[in-house]
Amino acid sequence: MSASLNLILRAAAFAAHKHRDDRRKDLAATPYINHPLALAQVLAEEGGVEDAVTIAAALLHDTIEDTQTRYEELVEAFGVEVADVVMEVSDDKTLAAAQRKRLQVEHAPGLSSRAVLVKLADKICNLRDMASNPPHQWTLQRRKDYFDWARQVVERMPHVNERLRARFDEAYARQGELERGHDAHRN
Numbered sequence: 740m741s742a743s744l745n746l747i748l749r750a751a752a753f754a755a756h757k758h759r760d761d762r763r764k765d766l767a768a769t770p771y772i773n774h775p776l777a778l779a780q781v782l783a784e785e786g787g788v789e790d791a792v793t794i795a796a797a798l799l800h801d802t803i804e805d806t807q808t809r810y811e812e813l814v815e816a817f818g819v820e821v822a823d824v825v826m827e828v829s830d831d832k833t834l835a836a837a838q839r840k841r842l843q844v845e846h847a848p849g850l851s852s853r854a855v856l857v858k859l860a861d862k863i864c865n866l867r868d869m870a871s872n873p874p875h876q877w878t879l880q881r882r883k884d885y886f887d888w889a890r891q892v893v894e895r896m897p898h899v900n901e902r903l904r905a906r907f908d909e910a911y912a913r914q915g916e917l918e919r920g921h922d923a924h925r926n
């Protein structure tokens with residue numbers, strides 16, 4: 740097996756284990772691992788990304804933020820390159836939510852190319868989920884606000900993959916569907 744494929748498979752297995760008790764916030768409580776897998780798929784299939792470090796970091800992108808995983812653990816298991824990308828896209832959970840959101844906007848211009856790719860795929864996947872399979876306890880306004888915040892972050896990121904930028908724009912354009920979906924849901 741190639742070293743790249745090995746890295747990616749180990750990252751997928753590690754993330755599946757770390758997220759084994761986590762669920763997404765949608766009504767069906769989708770297993771959390773589906774989300775990092777979706778990022779990896781978007782990067783590879785829609786962005787044409789072939790860099791194994793980026794794909795592995797995408798699979799691991801929520802392990803530090805949302806599970807009991809330490810940076811050192813990722814360094815040991817996957818090397819410093821992968822660990823650094825994961826660290827770069829992780830919010831500091833000791834800060835208040837509003838501050839974390841503000842910092843993502845502020846830090847966007849200085850992100851490395853790999854971190855841009857992971858973050859872009861994350862926002863694409865989250866907007867798609869928000870439109871078709873939203874967090875069931877979120878109000879319509881909160882979902883709309885998420886769209887606008889995600890765009891603020893993406894607009895400030897360096898351009899590293901125009902295909903993914905176009906996919907983000909397509910996902911963002913579905914903001915108008917939120918209202919219709921919401922009304923249909925209420926009726």
Ligand code: ZN
Nearest residue numbers: 774800801861
């Ligand atoms: Zn994510």
